[in-house]
Amino acid sequence: MKARVIVTLKNGVLDPQGKAIEGALGGLGFDDVGSVRQGKVFDVELSGSDKEAARSELEAMCEKLLANTVIENYAIEIA
Template identity: 70%
Template sequence: MKARVTVTLKTGVLDPQGKAIEGALGGLGFSGVLGARQGKIIDLDLAETDRAKAEADIRAMCEKLLANTVIENYSVEIKG
């Protein structure tokens, strides 16, 4: 089973990398970009075959390691 975890900064948390991306795109002539937020994607290959168990395990992984839940949100997508 495959899963994708998307981690993004919570609204209101400063995002200096997003600001740098926004500025760089403006410098390249893409003036229509009004804002940019940067995040990360983590793709996991899992041995678990039970979808509910896999989702519970991934959420535990996010809470313990993959996301800083004080400043970040995460979403889980299970494929297969």
């Protein structure tokens, strides 16, 4: 089973890297860019086939390691 975990910065947390990318896009002439926030994607392969069990396992992974919930949110997608 394949899963994707997306980790993003919480609203209100300053993202200097996103800001720099935003500036660079503006410099390339992409004038419509309002703002950019940078995040992380983890593609995880799991051996089981129970989607609900996988989801709770992935949530535990996010809480324990993949995300720092002080500053980050996470979303889980299971294929």
